[in-house]
Amino acid sequence: MAERTLMKGNEAVAEGAVRAGCRFFAGYPITPQNEIPEYMSWRLPEEGGTFIQAESEVAAINMLFGASSVGTRVMTSSSSPGISLKQEGVSYCAAAELPIFYTNIVRGGPGLGNIAPSQGDYFQATRGGGHGDYRVIVFAPKTVEEMANFPRTCYELAFKYRIPTMMLADGILGQMMEPVTFEFDPIDPSTLDLPDWALRGSKPEKRRVIKSYDLRPGKMEQWNFRLEKKYDEIREKEPRYEAVNIDDADIILTGYGTAARVCESAMALGRKEGLKIGYIRPITLWPFPKSVFREVRDKVEKFFVVEMSLGQYVEDVKLSLNGRSEIYLHKRPAGGIPTGEEVLELTRKILSGDKTKQVEE
Amino acid sequence: MFQGIIMSGFGGQGIISGGIMLAYAGMIEGKQVTFFPAYGAEMRGGTANCSVVISSDPVASPVVGNPDSLLIMNEPSLARFEDSLKPDGLMIINSSLVASKPTRTDIAAIEIPVSDLAEGVGNIKTANMVILGAYARKTGAVSIDGLKNSIEKVYVRASASMVEMNKKAIDKGAEAVS
Numbered sequence: 001m002a003e004r005t006l007m008k009g010n011e012a013v014a015e016g017a018v019r020a021g022c023r024f025f026a027g028y029p030i031t032p033q034n035e036i037p038e039y040m041s042w043r044l045p046e047e048g049g050t051f052i053q054a055e056s057e058v059a060a061i062n063m064l065f066g067a068s069s070v071g072t073r074v075m076t077s078s079s080s081p082g083i084s085l086k087q088e089g090v091s092y093c094a095a096a097e098l099p100i101f102y103t104n105i106v107r108g109g110p111g112l113g114n115i116a117p118s119q120g121d122y123f124q125a126t127r128g129g130g131h132g133d134y135r136v137i138v139f140a141p142k143t144v145e146e147m148a149n150f151p152r153t154c155y156e157l158a159f160k161y162r163i164p165t166m167m168l169a170d171g172i173l174g175q176m177m178e179p180v181t182f183e184f185d186p187i188d189p190s191t192l193d194l195p196d197w198a199l200r201g202s203k204p205e206k207r208r209v210i211k212s213y214d215l216r217p218g219k220m221e222q223w224n225f226r227l228e229k230k231y232d233e234i235r236e237k238e239p240r241y242e243a244v245n246i247d248d249a250d251i252i253l254t255g256y257g258t259a260a261r262v263c264e265s266a267m268a269l270g271r272k273e274g275l276k277i278g279y280i281r282p283i284t285l286w287p288f289p290k291s292v293f294r295e296v297r298d299k300v301e302k303f304f305v306v307e308m309s310l311g312q313y314v315e316d317v318k319l320s321l322n323g324r325s326e327i328y329l330h331k332r333p334a335g336g337i338p339t340g341e342e343v344l345e346l347t348r349k350i351l352s353g354d355k356t357k358q359v360e361e
Numbered sequence: 362m363f364q365g366i367i368m369s370g371f372g373g374q375g376i377i378s379g380g381i382m383l384a385y386a387g388m389i390e391g392k393q394v395t396f397f398p399a400y401g402a403e404m405r406g407g408t409a410n411c412s413v414v415i416s417s418d419p420v421a422s423p424v425v426g427n428p429d430s431l432l433i434m435n436e437p438s439l440a441r442f443e444d445s446l447k448p449d450g451l452m453i454i455n456s457s458l459v460a461s462k463p464t465r466t467d468i469a470a471i472e473i474p475v476s477d478l479a480e481g482v483g484n485i486k487t488a489n490m491v492i493l494g495a496y497a498r499k500t501g502a503v504s505i506d507g508l509k510n511s512i513e514k515v516y517v518r519a520s521a522s523m524v525e526m527n528k529k530a531i532d533k534g535a536e537a538v539s
Contacts, residue, residue, distance in 0.1 A: 004388065006381065006384055006385050006388055006394075006396070006514075031400065032400055115400065115401060116401075171400075172397065172422070172423060172424065175397060175398060175400050176395050176396060176397045176423040177381060177384060177395065177396035177397075178394065178395050178396075178423075179388045179394065258422065261419070261420070261421045261422065262421045262422060264419065264421065265419070265420075265421030265422075266421075268418065268419075337422055337424050338422075339421065339422055339426065340421040340422070
């Protein structure tokens with residue numbers, strides 16, 4: 001179990017989900033995430049689980065609605081255009097408070113875009129994605145090993161709060177291979193307590209209903225406030241992040257996923273030549289780890305955001321810093337992949353007073 | 362140490378599995394490694410290529426834009442990747458299939474009849490092992506033993522005789538640059 005092995009990101013998240021107790025997967029093919037359904041198609045039957053290649057993305061997400069209603073740990077995955085198609089179903093799951101787990105292995109957009117790595121779906125992921133007033137918990141791994149190990153936490157939080165939970169990664173993380181160690185023993189879902197809301201065809205003391213609406217006057221407003229209470233609790237308790245070298249930093253580099261790796265590399269290179277560079281990386285994109293930015297915003301003058309999109313992630317950084325620091329932004333959308341050297345060179349320029357990359361507050 | 366490697370050839374030459382072998386060997390020797398395949402649209406008979414990074418420090422991006430080493434298994438790969446090689450970089454060329462010569466003079470180019478050596482071992486499919494053996498001996502980024510120990514991990518269904526043949530092919534490649 002603790003053996004170190006070389007795995008592809010897509011296979012790692014699939015295996016991680018199975019080990020975390022997933023026993024139902026429905027999906028529809030799209031590059032660059034095809035290895036996930038391919039893996040599930042043979043792996044789930046080994047564990048007595050069910051794999052379905054659905055007739056469409058819309059069908060797949062609605063199959064999850066059904067399978068999740070009986071308390072099963074379920075999963076679907078897709079890439080950007082396919083995730084867009086699934087948003088109606090995710091919204092229904094959010095309303096019905098179903099703990100589904102899904103991954104978006106993001107590709108270039110908008111439209112059909114391309115199959116290159118991208119971070120262009122940040123807004124869609126962190127603002128709910130479909131219609132209505134809801135959020136989903138969003139994890140952003142930066143290594144294949146995290147893709148393998150995060151599904152366990154995703155299911156724990158999904159079931160704890162009864163909320164859809166997703167993993168947002170890009171085509172690089174999906175396609176690359178890296179060493180992986182699974183940090184948890186496989187979970188046998190039959191040993192888990194069945195949630196008290198799960199529909200099992202029995203006659204419990206109180207009738208159980210899973211639905212996404214209430215037409216009685218005022219009831220939907222109450223429903224929304226109930227969801228908000230849950231979201232507030234998650235905002236308070238569940239933000240996760242990584243922060244390195246922030247105490248003496250003249251500048252903090254920040255990004256998530258693949259961009260975080262690049263920031264980390266630029267920091268390591270820069271520190272070798274004496275530049276005081278720090279680094280913050282959100283692990284959860286929603287709830288966003290505002291607190292760590294607030295802790296350092298009065299001490300650090302400059303923040304440098306690196307993202308593989310046109311200024312989406314930077315919005316949350318801005319909201320967290322609230323005008324207290326200068327913000328610089330480097331954008332590489334739809335297949336542009338920044339390098340550590342590239343980010344370090346820009347960091348040197350920013351530290352020497354170059355304002356070219358500065359964004360308005 | 363840091364080695365960004367691009368391995369490139371025809372689909373079917375074991376480019377992808379060869380790249381995985383290289384990364385695996387690096388991993389079991391305690392290095393930080395990444396493997397990244399070209400996964401875009403390719404036509405039949407076109408090129409297959411992958412990037413491997415072997416490093417003592419964490420790897421930022423697995424995409425290798427300017428490689429330290431190029432493993433060129435067929436003619437189109439030379440034209441496609443020659444310009445990207447770093448100055449003083451290493452290029453190992455399969456001269457069995459590549460008639461052209463590199464035009465750059467600021468790099469080290471080694472020509473080995475990789476496919477012929479593989480046929481000599483008994484199976485042309487071992488050509489990827491021959492060039493990996495040459496690369497390992499030349500750079501020391503991974504050891505010959507590390508490569509040999511990775512065969513069964515990557516080719517999980519390989520017969521014992523096929524594993525032996527692959528080991529011989531690795532040795533052939535190493536000898537060719539010794």
